[in-house]
Amino acid sequence: GAGVSQSPRYKVAKRGQDVALRCDPISGHVSLFWYQQALGQGPEFLTYFQNEAQLDKSGLPSDRFFAERPEGSVSTLKIQRTQKEDSAVYLCASSALAGANVLTFGAGSRLTVL
């Protein structure tokens, strides 16, 4: 596609619910990153995929967070048993080559946990 597409753009969840956020990167891009952006803050790294391999998940805040990219294209970030502190914008970015050089970001998915 022309850009990185994320869905849903907005998600409201009750505390304890599971959510799934989808990222459709630019076609053919090797690298895919997930970032979490709290209100008024810079993006914080969550996890990195090179094709289908999850090479770095050191930024995932707890074992409630899980990400996958099974066919090396679309990726899903899943948050189980959501907590209020999970409320943030979740950004997905892709890059044509391995590693984070020229990143193209999606518009993000804004998660609000009540």
Added chain:
Amino acid sequence: GENVEQHPSTLSVQEGDSAVIKCTYSDSASNYFPWYKQELGKGPQLIIDIRSNVGEKKDQRIAVTLNKTAKHFSLHITETQPEDSAVYFCAAKGDTGRRALTFGSGTRLQVQP
């Protein structure tokens, strides 16, 4: 790991004036320093980047300078326009260790017409 500090957090300038945003980083192995612009409701967009083998890079009204010895880099915007109003983020990355960008906390730039 890498730590990136950015200041000021907010900056207000008159249209036509220059704006300067500064960042410092902690990891001397970092060698790639991009700047992103984020408008309300959108994802960050790359506006300029610099690698450690150069000290300055310019693209029309924007320029970035890098001082590797002091571990700081700056974004300069000249002849500011109202459409430059946005949040700007600096970031840093090295080739070893974490492969992801580490971002600063952002600068909200307001250009007054």
